[in-house]
Amino acid sequence: MEWLDGARCVVCLTFDLDADISWRNILRRHRIERDNPVVLSQGEYGPKAGVPRILRLLKTHNLKAGFFIPGEVAERYPETVMEISGDGHEVGHHGYSHRNPASCSLLEEKEELEKGTEVLEEITGKKPMGYRAPAADMSANTLNLLSKHGLIYDSSMMGDDVPYAIATENKKIIELPIRWILDDWVYFGFNYFPPLEYQSGISSHRKVLEIWSDEFEAVYDEGLYFMLAMHPQIIGIPSRTKMLEKLIQLMKSREDVWFATPLEICQFWKKRMG
Numbered sequence: 001m002e003w004l005d006g007a008r009c010v011v012c013l014t015f016d017l018d019a020d021i022s023w024r025n026i027l028r029r030h031r032i033e034r035d036n037p038v039v040l041s042q043g044e045y046g047p048k049a050g051v052p053r054i055l056r057l058l059k060t061h062n063l064k065a066g067f068f069i070p071g072e073v074a075e076r077y078p079e080t081v082m083e084i085s086g087d088g089h090e091v092g093h094h095g096y097s098h099r100n101p102a103s104c105s106l107l108e109e110k111e112e113l114e115k116g117t118e119v120l121e122e123i124t125g126k127k128p129m130g131y132r133a134p135a136a137d138m139s140a141n142t143l144n145l146l147s148k149h150g151l152i153y154d155s156s157m158m159g160d161d162v163p164y165a166i167a168t169e170n171k172k173i174i175e176l177p178i179r180w181i182l183d184d185w186v187y188f189g190f191n192y193f194p195p196l197e198y199q200s201g202i203s204s205h206r207k208v209l210e211i212w213s214d215e216f217e218a219v220y221d222e223g224l225y226f227m228l229a230m231h232p233q234i235i236g237i238p239s240r241t242k243m244l245e246k247l248i249q250l251m252k253s254r255e256d257v258w259f260a261t262p263l264e265i266c267q268f269w270k271k272r273m274g
């Protein structure tokens with residue numbers, strides 16, 4: 001498959017900046033009404049320490065990435081969002097309060113979309129064009145709402161090796177698929193309390209680098225698309241950002257790799273499909 005300017009494969013680096021609100025939602029899901037400060041602080045690490053380190057890495061390698069940010073996180077960390085956007089990275093929609101869309105009524109889901117867009121547009125000056133579903137779930141209304149709302153791509157599904165179009169009641173949505181083996185949370189996500197989630201242990205960096213490198217090599221051989229979905233609170237710790245750098249170095253050692261933002265891939269794909 002040929003990508004932009006004859007590139008053999010495309011690489012897309014994305015980061016979901018959930019901060020502490022996904023942890024708050026996990027506590028609520030377990031009917032814990034109290035905001036456990038230790039649990040929440042794991043998420044606060046993302047905008048505070050993870051993002052600056054990731055931005056430094058991206059700058060060093062002259063790469064542009066996509067950051068999916070819930071509106072509520074953007075409201076609380078506007079400087080972080082401005083810095084991300086100011087560095088030329090794409091800021092995408094990730095809900096407002098990171099609520100699972102499937103747990104929302106139609107009206108609530110609409111509000112989540114509208115509020116999320118409003119906040120991001122106010123801070124970055126740009127309307128988000130793409131969406132990643134919070135909590136990796138969707139309602140029966142989600143795709144129709146995205147399209148009605150002017151979003152042109154989604155990056156939450158796992159149905160193919162390359163982008164694909166999904167029909168909605170309105171315009172088609174371009175899907176930029178992700179896959180669990182290219183997600184940092186599944187290897188490194190850990191929490192002590194509540195004990196029901198994320199206690200599978202913490203993977204070795206070598207193991208994850210091996211899996212991601214092998215996947216890149218295979219994707220490169222087949223001329224496909226490599227979408228990494230990460231979280232600043234997970235990948236942003238020193239040794240893991242270093243691991244990501246090793247992967248970037250491997251990918252950059254191939255000359256015909258196109259590093260692109262999600263929106264650039266979406267636009268390329270739309271043109272290609274006519």
Ligand SMILES: [Zn+2]
Nearest residue numbers: 016018134135
């Ligand atoms: Zn998220």
